[in-house]
Amino acid sequence: MQEKLALEAIYEISKVLGGEPVDKSLPYVLRLLEKLMGFERVTLTMVDPEAGELVVRATSNTKAPQVSFKKGEGIIGKVWKHGIPMIIPDISKEPEFLNKVWKRNIKGKIAFMAVPLKVEGKVIGVLSCDREYTKKESMDDYLRFLNMVAGLIAQHVRTWQKFRDEKRALEIELKRIYSNLKIEGIIGKSTAIMEVLENVHKVAETSATVLLMGESGVGKEVLARAIHFLSPRASKPFIKVNCAAIPENLLEAELFGYEKGAFTGAYVSKKGKFALAHEGTIFLDEIGDMPLPLQAKILRVLQEREIEPLGSTKVIKVDIRVIAATNKDLKKLVEKGQFREDLYYRLNVIPIYVPPLRERREDIPLLIGYFLDKFNKEYKKEVVIEPEVIDILTRYNWPGNVRELQNLIERFVILSSDGVIRRKDIPREIIESVEKVEAAANVSNTERKLPSTIELMEKEQIEKALAESGYVIKRAAKLLGMTPRQVSYRIKKYGIKLP
Ligand SMILES: Nc1ncnc2c1ncn2[C@@H]1O[C@H](COP(=O)(O)OP(=O)(O)O)[C@@H](O)[C@H]1O
Ligand SMILES: [Mg+2]
Incomplete structure (x- = not known):
């Protein structure tokens, strides 16, 4: 055997094995053995643990035949069983040789070699081949060489299997985490939204005050509802108060209720939102818009957990869980004297920041699909959206966040006449905004040219x-x-x- 050639072959094989995933590189390695070393019909069989058989995985031929061996069956099965290399000097004279893989038309003196692929002492496969028989010593050399190659392959297969197993375990773990975190009606797979959902699950178990922060339309209200419905208070009321929508003079009555005759027009007494939320959750939406005088009264409720309806002298004990939401920077409002610092700290027990949609773009296609399904059902249509449209919408900055996206998809579904949404259906402002933002980004990239x-x-x-x-x-x-x-x-x- 030419040693230089053998060395070269080993070098080439290790290069191929290191460069590509093992399942792709194996046929190539076997072909190299044929080309460089003069082996023929090179075959790699691997143990299939489920079937308990040795199965042909690759050959130097392009097609690998679907053949398998039981333990001890034929020469290949024996190498598997005993874990030692074997050589048959003349297959025509060997009754144990099965000719199963290649079904050769045996002419002349053909030698057959088979070596085990071992990992930590265990046989995981068998590498075999034919060679025209020459004299004995050189056949031993070839067998030794083949054994080396088998060792190399075994190592790579092992690394690859380990990598694949680890990857699979990780995928299963991630899936488990994701399915545990998933909340009905809340769509998203970005790490950003997963983190939010993780916190939602954590706080849901408690009665702690939560402050949801984030731009308008990011999903603060859906999350507030999720916290309530995942909490032990789920069967009790969830009461929402929009502090921005109710005029200041009515807000107090709305929140605390009133007794009959408390003011002109109060013909009957009315329960306030705090009282209605008893044993449940009160959601104070847009808390940043709450007028300062009312902030003091809210603070008292949060501290004492009691309310005093207008025109009443009785105090009522309430057991409530408070969730507040704001799209404003409360800290800035505190600095400007527009929000009470003590109330801010009362509310900011567990802050949850919900990032804007443009900071979790991978959720956009998912949300598009979700809303498309939803509105198709609602309007009994089967509208589809072209991939180009999804691409553009994914690049848009969504100042109105999920709400804006939801509205757009609803409009698409309602207005579509032929059932396909194309680029021309996208509102001009969206296209222009995408183009403007991206053009600006390109300019600054060229201007910023850093030294290499x-x-x-x-x-x-x-x-x-x-x-x-x-x-x-x-x-x-x-x-x-x-x-x-x-x-x-x-x-x-x-x-x-x-x-
Ligand atoms: N992750 C989400 N998955 C599905 N729908 C969402 C999601 N986030 C928001 N929405 C929907 O978008 C709209 C706006 O959400 P909302 O909770 O009212 O936002 P915010 O209170 O932050 O302004 C709602 O119709 C809501 O159902
Ligand atoms: Mg809202």
Whole structure:
């Protein structure tokens, strides 16, 4: 056996094995054995643990026949069973040789070799091949060589299997986490939304006050409802108060209720929202818009858990869970004196920030699909959206977040006449906004042109040479292998300071 060739073959094989996933590289490796080493009908069988059989996985031929071996069956089955290499000098004279994989038309003296693929002492497969029989010593050399190759392959298969197993375990784990976190009616797979959902699950078990923050339309209200319905209070009321929508003079009565005759027009007494939310959850939406005088009263409820209806002298104990939401920066409002600091700290027990849609774009196609389904059902239509449209919508910045997206899809479904949404159906403002934002991004990219690594390295080299040569440009140029002119030019270009 030519040793140089064998070495070269090993080198080539390890290169191929290292460069590609093992399932792709194996047939190529077997072909290399054929081409470089003169082996023929190279076959790799691997143990299929489920079937308990040895199955042909790859051959030097393009097609691998569907053949399998039981333990101890034929020569290949014996190598599996005993874990040692075997050589049959003349297959025509070997009754145990089954000719199962290749069904050769045996002519002349053909030798057959088979070696085990071992991982931690266990046989995971068998590598086998034919070779024209020459004299005994060189056949032993070939067997040894084949054994080496089998070792190489076994190592790679093992690494690959380990990697695949780990990947699968990770996928299962992720799926488990995701399905545990999933909340009906809340769509999203981004890490951002998963983090939010994780916090929602955590706080749902408690009665702690939650402050939901985020732009308008990001889903603060759906999340507030989710917290309530995942909590032990789920069967009790969820009462929403929109602090921005109710006029200041009515808000107090709305929240605390009133006794008959408390003010003109109060013909009957009325329960306030706090009382209605007893044992359940009160959702104070747009809390940043609550007028300052009312903030003091809310603070009292949060501290004492009691309310005093207008025109009443009785105080009523309430057991409520408070969730507040705002699209404003409450801290800034506190600084400006528009929001009470003490109320801010009362509310900010568990803050949950819901990121805008443009910061979790991978959720956009998902939401589009979800709303499309929803409105198709609602309007009994079968509208589809072209991929190009989804692409553009995914790049849009969605200032109105999920609400804006939801409205657009509803409009698509209602207005579509031929059942297909195309680019021309997208509102102009959206297309223009996408184009404007992306054009601006491109401009700033070219303007910002940073110095390349090579330039930085050159600058450093020149500085070093200058320092070494006592800042004599001529000497530095000699050190650098440049002309003094070239060095001067670069000193200027890089703004290098000379002492
Ligand atoms: N992740 C989501 N999955 C499905 N629908 C959502 C999601 N987030 C928001 N929505 C929907 O978008 C709309 C606006 O959400 P909402 O909770 O009212 O936002 P916010 O209170 O932050 O302004 C609602 O119709 C809501 O059902
Ligand atoms: Mg809202």
